[in-house]
Amino acid sequence: MIHDLAVIGGGVHGSTVALFAARGGMKVTLIERGPLCREASGVNAGTLTLQMTRVALIPYALRAHAMWASAREWLGHDVGVVVCDGLSLAFTEQEEELLSFRAGKRREAGAPISLVSGAEARRIEPGVSDTVRLAGYCKVDGFANAYLTGLAFRRALIDAGVALQENTPASGIVREDGGFAVQTSNGVVRARRIVLAGGVWIEPMLAWLGIALPIKTLINQLVVTERVRPVMRTVVGIANGLLSLKQYPHGTVVIGGGWQGIGDRERGGVELLPDRVIGNVRLACHAIPDLKAARVARAWAGLEAETADALPAAGPIPGIPDAYVCGSVHSGYTSGPYIARLLAERILGHETDLPLFPIDRLLGTATPSEARHD
Amino acid sequence: MTHDVIVLGAGPAGANAALAAAEAGLKVVLFEQQPAAGGQVWRAPLPGLRMPSSPEKDSGDALRARLAASAVEIRFGRTVWSVGQHFRVDAVGPGGNEHAEAPRLIAATGAHERVVPFPGWTLPGVIGLAAATVLLKSHGALPGTRVVVAGCGPLLAVVAAGILKAGGTVAAIADLAGPGDWLKALPALASQPRLLMRGAAWALKIGGARIPVHFRHGVRAADGGEAIEQVRLAPVDAAGGFSAGPEITLAADALCVGHGLVPGAEIPRLFRTAQTFDRRRGGFIPRLDACGRTSLNGLYACGDGVGIRGALVAEAAGRLAGLASAHDAGALSADAFAAAAGQARARIAQARAFSDAMAEMMALRPAQVAAIPPETVVCRCEDVTRADIEAAHADGARDLNQLKQFTRCGMGPCQGRFCGDVAGELLAAKVGSREAVGAFTARPPLRPVPLADLMGAFDYADIPIPAPAPL
Numbered sequence: 001m002i003h004d005l006a007v008i009g010g011g012v013h014g015s016t017v018a019l020f021a022a023r024g025g026m027k028v029t030l031i032e033r034g035p036l037c038r039e040a041s042g043v044n045a046g047t048l049t050l051q052m053t054r055v056a057l058i059p060y061a062l063r064a065h066a067m068w069a070s071a072r073e074w075l076g077h078d079v080g081v082v083v084c085d086g087l088s089l090a091f092t093e094q095e096e097e098l099l100s101f102r103a104g105k106r107r108e109a110g111a112p113i114s115l116v117s118g119a120e121a122r123r124i125e126p127g128v129s130d131t132v133r134l135a136g137y138c139k140v141d142g143f144a145n146a147y148l149t150g151l152a153f154r155r156a157l158i159d160a161g162v163a164l165q166e167n168t169p170a171s172g173i174v175r176e177d178g179g180f181a182v183q184t185s186n187g188v189v190r191a192r193r194i195v196l197a198g199g200v201w202i203e204p205m206l207a208w209l210g211i212a213l214p215i216k217t218l219i220n221q222l223v224v225t226e227r228v229r230p231v232m233r234t235v236v237g238i239a240n241g242l243l244s245l246k247q248y249p250h251g252t253v254v255i256g257g258g259w260q261g262i263g264d265r266e267r268g269g270v271e272l273l274p275d276r277v278i279g280n281v282r283l284a285c286h287a288i289p290d291l292k293a294a295r296v297a298r299a300w301a302g303l304e305a306e307t308a309d310a311l312p313a314a315g316p317i318p319g320i321p322d323a324y325v326c327g328s329v330h331s332g333y334t335s336g337p338y339i340a341r342l343l344a345e346r347i348l349g350h351e352t353d354l355p356l357f358p359i360d361r362l363l364g365t366a367t368p369s370e371a372r373h374d
Numbered sequence: 375m376t377h378d379v380i381v382l383g384a385g386p387a388g389a390n391a392a393l394a395a396a397e398a399g400l401k402v403v404l405f406e407q408q409p410a411a412g413g414q415v416w417r418a419p420l421p422g423l424r425m426p427s428s429p430e431k432d433s434g435d436a437l438r439a440r441l442a443a444s445a446v447e448i449r450f451g452r453t454v455w456s457v458g459q460h461f462r463v464d465a466v467g468p469g470g471n472e473h474a475e476a477p478r479l480i481a482a483t484g485a486h487e488r489v490v491p492f493p494g495w496t497l498p499g500v501i502g503l504a505a506a507t508v509l510l511k512s513h514g515a516l517p518g519t520r521v522v523v524a525g526c527g528p529l530l531a532v533v534a535a536g537i538l539k540a541g542g543t544v545a546a547i548a549d550l551a552g553p554g555d556w557l558k559a560l561p562a563l564a565s566q567p568r569l570l571m572r573g574a575a576w577a578l579k580i581g582g583a584r585i586p587v588h589f590r591h592g593v594r595a596a597d598g599g600e601a602i603e604q605v606r607l608a609p610v611d612a613a614g615g616f617s618a619g620p621e622i623t624l625a626a627d628a629l630c631v632g633h634g635l636v637p638g639a640e641i642p643r644l645f646r647t648a649q650t651f652d653r654r655r656g657g658f659i660p661r662l663d664a665c666g667r668t669s670l671n672g673l674y675a676c677g678d679g680v681g682i683r684g685a686l687v688a689e690a691a692g693r694l695a696g697l698a699s700a701h702d703a704g705a706l707s708a709d710a711f712a713a714a715a716g717q718a719r720a721r722i723a724q725a726r727a728f729s730d731a732m733a734e735m736m737a738l739r740p741a742q743v744a745a746i747p748p749e750t751v752v753c754r755c756e757d758v759t760r761a762d763i764e765a766a767h768a769d770g771a772r773d774l775n776q777l778k779q780f781t782r783c784g785m786g787p788c789q790g791r792f793c794g795d796v797a798g799e800l801l802a803a804k805v806g807s808r809e810a811v812g813a814f815t816a817r818p819p820l821r822p823v824p825l826a827d828l829m830g831a832f833d834y835a836d837i838p839i840p841a842p843a844p845l
């Protein structure tokens with residue numbers, strides 16, 4: 001039996017490509033090493049914000065935000081999306097400059113961000129500290145419960161008829177007539193087309209095809225508090241992007257921002273650095289002083305992928321017809337569904353509304369060698 | 375490196391580990407959350423509270439005196455929240471966050487109580503047997519005016535006798551085990567005459583007060599509006615499931631109930647050392663060599679946190695781990711180590727029959743879990759019922775961590791310490807085995823810490839904010 005499409009890697013990118021390809025009429029299988037969305041896509045901070053999104057991705061993130069906001073309609077299941085205001089704060093003169101510059105660039109790219117005074121920021125978010133001097137204010141912001149992503153996609157993929165293969169690591173790909181043979185722990189899976197959507201593992205996956213694409217692994221630390229009374233109602237960040245903060249309807253507050261812990265592709269997020277946990281928490285409490293009364297319930301580190309230019313790897317794999325890659329999207333939980341959906345459109349042979357991010361730019365001049373037969 | 379070895383937990387295991395390592399000349403620091411050493415079993419009364427003498431208090435006092443006279447640097451009142459590579463330990467205490475570093479770490483953080491849920495188990499007035507011993511030993515307080523004591527294992531007698539000694543009323547004792555189970559354990563118990571006598575003294579006290587003891591009975595439900603008003607008991611079979619027979623209804627304003635202990639093996643789990651599932655020992659436990667070495671170089675573990683064995687074994691196993699750390703550090707010659715370790719091992723061997731018999735009595739009874747009604751809450755922090763867990767299974771959850779993501783089971787303040795064992799058992803009944811279902815991934819903090827304590831006083835300018843993310 002040969003599938004029209006095999007997607008390898010069941011994070012938000014792989015799951016979305018599989019879902020839209022199947023809805024477009026293809027016979028799709030999704031091969032995931034563990035359970036769906038248990039890596040970056042299940043452990044991320046769930047912030048759906050434009051104020052941390054790379055400028056080049058703003059048009060994508062705007063469309064993706066609308067997708068998340070209507071998840072019930074296209075995904076069919078709830079991931080606890082809350083759409084709310086977002087603030088990016090500046091506490092010093094230097095941060096004011098940084099914020100004005102960064103917010104300006106994002107606004108030029110289409111993000112509806114305006115600059116407001118500290119007093120105005122406190123009117124929008126009574127929880128913020130009175131030391132705020134300036135804030136970027138964006139009405140298109142919000143967050144989801146990332147840990148529900150796997151459950152929601154699982155139901156949707158099954159409904160769409162995708163052949164889900166969870167707990168099935170792939171270990172290699174062989175090109176053959178009419179497509180590809182994917183080696184998995186469950187035997188060989190054949191498909192006419194493949195999408196490599198392995199998050200930080202797209203580097204080893206591309207290597208199966210003889211393509212060398214270096215992917216940097218970020219080890220993002222996150223802290224979540226116990227349930228506390230409402231202390232904030234918006235998504236709060238700071239000018240340089242090293243804070244993301246919001247309170248969920250059930251009362252927990254998630255503190256993130258990309259402070260780096262210890263880990264790697266082989267071992268995952270191994271541990272958090274206590275000094276950086278403390279730094280991140282100080283920053284959070286500096287922004288929202290009432291947070292001090294909360295207790296830390298849990299903290300962890302997850303892996304995020306980054307290419308050399310920190311822009312996505314999303315498009316056809318050069319030199320290998322019918323093979324695609326999808327991932328390494330900065331703030332990829334926010335933008336992932338839209339970018340992955342674009343790729344699905346492309347695979348289905350449709351025009352895409354916005355361009356993809358082919359990886360040719362990252363590969364230098366060497367042409368890919370023949371696929372390895374191992 | 376600030377020390378040669380760091381010991382976490384000052385119960386019988388950790389305290390003896392620290393003493394053994396310090397006697398061998400190592401520079402030792404001992405972290406403990408409580409204000410005094412002794413652990414659960416030899417817990418000290420709160421400062422200022424005078425408690426009558428008892429064998430447990432006397433053992434605890436002796437240990438506290440030995441520690442005080444030793445070279446061990448003791449840090450009480452410290453909540454250890456992070457343990458990391460090269461064995462950096464971070465704790466919050468009276469002076470805010472502090473840390474120590476050493477090439478060796480001994481984890482002796484004990485066990486926590488298992489309560490197999492039944493309708494009403496979350497009502498005010500229902501407390502664990504272990505929690506009741508803390509009330510009695512540390513606070514000198516009674517759990518209620520008319521108390522039902524239920525569950526299994528030796529803590530039943532400890533708590534009932536403790537309530538009587540403190541002047542309280544025990545309405546009844548309900549023991550999942552039958553007299554036959556105790557008789558079967560008798561030869562093993564007789565191997566520890568001192569403890570057998572202790573048990574006999576408890577039995578006499580309970581017998582003398584004419585407390586009804588309902589063998590082979592479990593709690594069907596605790597009923598009440600705002601708080602517990604009555605307890606319904608029902609007969610159970612050898613596997614712990616309910617069997618035919620009349621219910622017994624008892625008016626009570628407190629129920630002390632516990633079904634054994636679960637090893638708190640979070641530290642070895644955080645370091646991802648090899649582990650196995652051992653039902654008799656209480657759940658997932660780290661794999662250790664004969665001296666308490668885990669599969670990670672420099673990490674040792676001992677006491678009930680590595681499998682339920684009781685205080686006697688904990689003392690000797692702690693000593694063994696302390697000696698091993700000293701030997702590995704080059705502070706103890708092979709001969710001296712062999713001699714001292716031999717003695718400790720002999721004591722473990724002596725205690726084995728007794729500790730095995732006790733552990734067996736406290737092991738989880740699968741039929742008891744199977745009898746939990748669908749609408750009963752299993753994860754009390756997040757209000758997740760048995761039916762929710764089974765619905766998550768139907769939705770594809772095949773391991774505990776996936777269950778956690780689907781339902782929030784284990785995401786609350788206790789981080790699954792209290793529900794993990796039972797939730798794992800429920801899921802395993804569907805999936806096939808506890809090994810397949812696994813354990814909740816251990817995460818920092820080891821105990822919840824207030825943000826205010828964690829961050830202390832600071833200047834915004836001193837926060838080491840990393841370079842901005844790319845624009």
Ligand SMILES: Cc1cc2nc3c(=O)[nH]c(=O)nc-3n(C[C@H](O)[C@H](O)[C@H](O)COP(=O)(O)OP(=O)(O)OC[C@H]3O[C@@H](n4cnc5c(N)ncnc54)[C@H](O)[C@@H]3O)c2cc1C
Pocket residue numbers: 008009010011012013014031032033034035036037038039040041042043044045046047048049168169170171197198199200201220221222244256301302303304305326327328329330331332333334335336
């Ligand atoms: C801690 C943290 C916080 C973050 N916070 C935010 C945020 O607030 N907002 C935001 O927008 N973004 C955030 N991100 C980024 C976002 O999570 C990621 O960009 C996004 O989830 C990546 O999705 P993915 O599908 O590419 O990768 P992943 O979710 O990692 O999926 C890749 C999948 O491939 C599977 N796989 C790997 N190897 C194999 C193999 N050999 N065979 C089969 N399957 C394999 C993996 O198991 C995994 O499930 C955060 C990231 C982290 C780590």
